[in-house]
Amino acid sequence: MNAPTKADVLSTQELQALDSAHYLHPFTDHGDLASRGARVIVKAEGVYVWDSEGHKIFDAMSGLWCVNAGYGRKELADAAYAQMMKLPFYNSFFQTTNEPAVRLAAKLASLAPEVGGRSFRHVFFSSSGSESNDTNVRMVRRYWDLLGQPERKVIISRHNAYHGSTVAGASLGGMSGMHAQGDLPIPDIVHIEQPHYHVHAAAGESPEDFGKRAARWLEEKILAVGPERVAAFIGEPVQGAGGVIIPPASYWPEIQRIVDQYGILLISDEVICAFGRLGHWFAYEKFGMRPDLVTFAKAVTSGYVPLGGVMVGDRVAQVLIDKGGEFNHGYTYSGHPVACAVALANLELMEQEGMVERVRTELGPVLEEKFEDLQHHPLVGVAETCGLVAGLTLVKRKQGLVPFDEADGAGMICRKHCFDNGLIMRAVGDRMIIAPPLCMSLAQVDELVALIRHCLDATLTELRDKGLLA
Template identity: 80%
Template sequence: MNTSTLITPPALVRRAEQQDTQAIQALDSAHFIHPFTDHGDLATRGARVITRAENIYVWDSEGKKILDAMSGLWCVNAGYGRRELAQAAYDQMMTLPYYNSFFQTTNVPAVQLATKLASLAPKVGDRSFEHVFFSSSGSESNDTNVRMARRYWDLMGQPERKVIISRHNAYHGSTMAGASLGGMSGMHAQGDLPIPNITHIEQPYHFENGLPGESEADFGLRAARWLEEKILAIGPDKVAAFIAEPVQGAGGVIIPPATYWPEIQRIVDQYGILLICDEVICAFGRLGHWFAYEKFGIKPDLVTFAKGVTSGYIPLGGVMVGNRVAQVLIDKGGEFNHGYTYSGHPVACAVALANLEIMEREGLPQRVRDDIGPYLAKRFAELNDHPLVGVAETCGFVAGLVLVKDKATRQVFDPDLAVGMMCRAHCFKNGLIMRAVGDRMIIAPPLVMTHEQIDEMMALIRLCLDATLAQLRSLGHVA
C-alpha cells in the first residue's frame, strides 16, 4: 500500500505544537457546547485537545500519541494526512467554492460523484441504484428517507402507509426524525420523541436477548419475526418502511446472526414495505464491500450513506435511491419539496471523488474482505480467553467485546459501576481510543491499518483489559 501521501504537512505540525492546553480548555468550557456531553462533568475534567493526526494516530496538545481505533467517529476510512483530499478541496474552492442545487442548477463534482456512486452500488436481485440525493450528514439523510418513503406511498395511492419501523438501540441520527428513527432511550427522553408514526422492535442481539440454549441461527429467525409481528399488529396497509443498519454501530457493534437478514428480506417482500438500509457506518469498505447490503444479500430500496464517503475530511451524506422509488418520484411526483442548502456541495463532492479514488487505487474494501479483516478477526477472537470478556466478535473492520463479571455464567456488572467507562479511561491513559457503549467495548479502525498496527492495537487492548481487571479486583467487584 502506498503510504507516501499520509504525511502531515510540517506547517500543521508546528501550529499544533503551539497550543496551550489550559487556555484552550478554558475557552472550550466557556463557549463550546459539545454533542452528547455532560457539560458540568466536562468543566471539571477539561476537554481532551486533539491537535494533529497522521495515518491511524492522533496527538493531543500535551504531545501524547494515541492510536485511533475508532477512525474518528467511524469515518476516517482512508486514514489521516491524505494530501490528495486537502488538494481536492483547495482546487475546488479556487474553482467553484459553492453553488446551490436548487432552481434547476447543478455542478460538475456533484454530477460526477452521483455517477460514481451509482457505478459502485451493486445490483442485488431486481434492485439497482441509479440516483443519489445529497445531504451533509447521515442525520439529514435519514430525515430525507422519511420524506421519500411517505411521498412514495402518497404517489402510489396509499397515503395511509406512514408508519416506519426501526429497532431499539439503533442509531439513525440526531435530528428530530433521525433521533425518532433511532432506538436510543436516552435520546427519546429529551424533546418528546419519537415523533408520530415511528415505532420500534427489539434488536437482534443474541448475547442479551437469546433464550437459554437457543442457537444463534434460531435466535436470528425469531428476532427477524419480531418485524412480522409488528407489521401485523399495526396493519400491513399502514406500514411504509423498515429501517435498519446492517450491523448496528453506535448501539455497540451488534452483529446479527446469519439467519436474520434473509428472513427480514422475506418479510418486507411479503408485505410490500420499503427497506431502508442505513449504511452511514457500514458502507465504503468498512465491512469489506463498497456497500454492506451486498455482503448480507439485502435488497434495499433506500441506502443511507455519509462518514466514509469523504473519510470524514469534510461533511457529506446522502441517500442512494433505488429505481423502485426513484422512478415513482420522477415520473409521478412533480416537485419534491425537500432539500438542503448544501445538497451536492461542490467542495464536499470533489473531496469524496478523491477519497473514492484512493480507496479504489489501494483496494481498501478488498483489503478488509481478504486481508486485514480476517487478520483482525483472528487476533480479536484471542480476547475470548480474557477473564473479563464474555464474547469478542468482529464483522469486517468493526469489532466489539462484552465485559462480564462472571465469564462462566456471562453475568454482567451492575450498570452503576460503569465498567465500560472505567475501561475506556484506561484506554486513553495508555494511548488507545476504544469506545464504550455500556459495558461493550468497540472499535472501527481506519482501513489503512497494517498487520503490525493491528498487533500494536491488540496489545494495547489487552493491556487495558488487564488494568480494568486489576482495578475491579482492588475494589472487590471481581474475585
Template identity: 75%
Template structure:
C-alpha cells in the same frame, strides 16, 4: 498485503512541525466558555476540560500535550483512509479555487456533484432486480435519514396509499440526532429529551444474541426469531399502515451488534411479503468498513434506500446522502412533480470533489478487498485471542469493526451492574494508555482506519489487552468480580 498502503500522500512531517504550539489551558478555557459539545454533560466537562487533539497522521492522533494515540475508532467511524491524506486536501483546495459553492436548487448543478452521483451509482451493486441510479445529497447521516422519511411518505402518497406512514426501526439503533433521525433511532436516552419519537415511528427488539437469546437457543434459530419481531410488529400495526423498515446492517453506535447470518434473509422475506420499503442505513457500514463497498451486498438483501455519509469523504469534510433505488426513484420522478425538500448544501461542490478523491484512493489501494481478504480476517483472528481474557464474555468482529463484552463471571456470562460503569473504567484506561476505544455500556468497540497493517493491528491488540488487564485489576480490587 500486510505492508502499509500509505504513500507520499501523507502530509510531510516538516509541515506538521511548522504548526504553532497549542496553549492547552487557554484552549480548554475557551472551550469551556463557548463550545457546547454534542452528547456531553456540559457541567461535567467544565470540571476537568477537554482533551485537545491537534493533528493526525495515518492511524494516529496527537493531543496538545504531545501524547500519541492510536485511534481505533477512526474519528467517529469515518476516517477510512487514515489521517493526513494530501490528495484530499488538494482536491478541496482545487475545487475551492474553482467553484467553492453553488446551490442545487432552481435547476442548477455542478460538475463534482454529478460526477460523484454517477460514481456512486457505478459502485452500488445491483441485487436481484433492484439497482441504484439516483442520489439525493445532504451533509450528514442524520439529514439523510430525515430525507428518507420524506421520500418514503411521498412515495406512498403518490401511489395512493397515504395511510402508509409508519416506519419501523429497532431498539438501540442509531439513525442520527435530528428530530426524525433520533426518532428513527432506538436510544432511550435520546427519546427522553424532546418528546421523541415523533408520531408514526415505532421500534422492535434488536438482534443481539448475547443479550436476547433464549437458554439453549442456537445462533441460527435466534436470527430467525429476531427477524420475526418485524412481522409481529407489522401485523400489530396493520400492513396497510406500514411504510418502511429501517435498520443498520450491523448496529454501530449501539455497540457493534452483529446479527446472525439467518437474520437478513428472513427480514427480506418479510418486507417482500408485506410490500414495505427497506432502508439500509449504511452511514457506518459502507465504503469498505465491512469488506464491501456497501453492506447490503455483503449480507445479500435488497434495500430500496441506502443512507450514506462518514466514509464517503473519510470524514475530511461533511457529506451525506441517500442512494435511491429504482422503484422509489421512478415514482418520485414520473408521478411526483416538485419535491419540496432539500438543503442549502445538497451536492456541495467541495464536499463532492473530496469524496471523488477519497473513493479514488479506496479503489487504488483496494481497501474494501483488503478488509475482506486480509486485515479483516487478521483482526478476527486476533480478537479470538482477546476473547480468552478473563474479563471478556464475548468477542466478535465483522469486517473492520469489532466488539467485546465485559463480564463479572466468564463461566456464567454474568454482567456487571450498570451503575458500576465498568465500560467507562476500561475506556479511561484506554485513554491513559494511548488508545481510543469506545464504551457502550459494558461493551467495548472499535472501528479502525482501513489502512492498518498487521503490525499495527498487533500494536492495537496489545494496547487493548493491557487496558483489559488494568480494568480487571481495578474491578477485582473493588470486589466486583463473581
C-alpha cells in the same frame, strides 16, 4: 479571556477554558466536562492522533467511524483546495448542477451493486447521516402518497438503533436516552427489539434459529400496526453506536422475505457500514439485502468534509420522477461541490490502494483471529468482529456471561485505561468497541490488539482492587 487572534499560541489550559466558556459539545454533560477539561486534539497522521500535551494515540474509532482512508491524505486536501479555487460553492436548486456532484452521483451508482434485480442509479445528497435519514422519512411518505396510499406512514425501526440526532433521525433511532428528551419519537415511528443474540436468545437456541425469530418480530409489529399503514423498515446492517451488534446470518434474509411479503420499503442505514468498513462498498451486498434506500455519510469523504446522502433504488426513484412533480425537500449544501470533489478523490484513493478488498481478504480475517484470542481474557465474555468493526463484552464472570452491575461502571473504567495508555476505544455500557481506519498495516493490527490486552489487564487489576471481582 479575550477572543484569541490568529497569531495567538494558546496553552492546553487556555484552550480548555475557552472551550468551557463557549463551546457546547454534542452528547456531553457540560458541567462534568468543565470540571475536567476537554482533550485537545491538534494533529493526526495515518491511524494516530496527537493531543496538545504531545501524547500519541491510536485512533481505533476512525474519528467517529469515518476516517477510513486514514489521516493526513494530501490527495484529499489537494482536491478540496483545487475545487475551492475553481468553484467553492453553488446550490443545486433552480434547475442548476455542478460537475463534482454529477460525477460523484455517477460514481456512487457504479459502486452500488445490483442485488436481486434491484439497482441504484440515483442519489440525493445531504451533509450528514441525520439529514439523510430525515430525507428518507420525507421520501418514503412521498412515495406512498404518489401511489395513492397516503395512510402508509408508519416506519418501523429497532430499539438501541442509531439513525441520527435530528428530530426525525432520533425518532427513527431506538436510544431511550434520546427519546427521553424532546417528546420523541414523533408519531408513526415505532420500534421492535434488536437482534442481539447474547442478550435475547433463549437457552440453547442456535444463532440461526434466533436470527429468524428476531426477524419475525418485524412481522408481528406489521400485523399489530396494520400492513396497510406500514411504509418502511429501517435498520443498520450492523448496529454501530448501539455496541457493534452483529446479527446472525439468518436475520437479514428473513427480514427481506417479510418486507417483500408485505410490500413495504427497506432502508439500509449504512452511515457506518458502507465504503469498505465490512469489506464491501455497501454492506447490503454482504448480508443478502435488497434495500430500496441506502443511507450513507461519514466515510464517503473519510470524514475530511461533511457529506451524506441517500442511494435511491429504481423502485422509488421512478415513482418520484414519473409521478411526483416537484419534491419539496432539500438542503443548502446538497451536492456541495467541494464535498463532492473530496469524495471523488477519496473513493479513487480507496480503489487505487485496494482498501475494500484488503478489509475483506486480509485485515478483517486477521482482526477476527486476534479477537478470538481476546475471548480468553478473564474479563471478556464475548469478542466478535465483522470486517473492521469489533466489540467485546466485559463480564463479571465468564461462566454464564454474568454482567457487571451498572453502578460498577466497568466499561468506563476500561475506557479510562484506554485513554491513559494511548488508545481510543469506545465504551457502550460494558461493551468495548472499535472501528479502526482501513489503511492499517498488519503490524498496526498487532499493536492495536496488544494495546487492548494491556488495557484489559489494567481494568482487571482495578476492578479486583475495588472488590468488584472475586
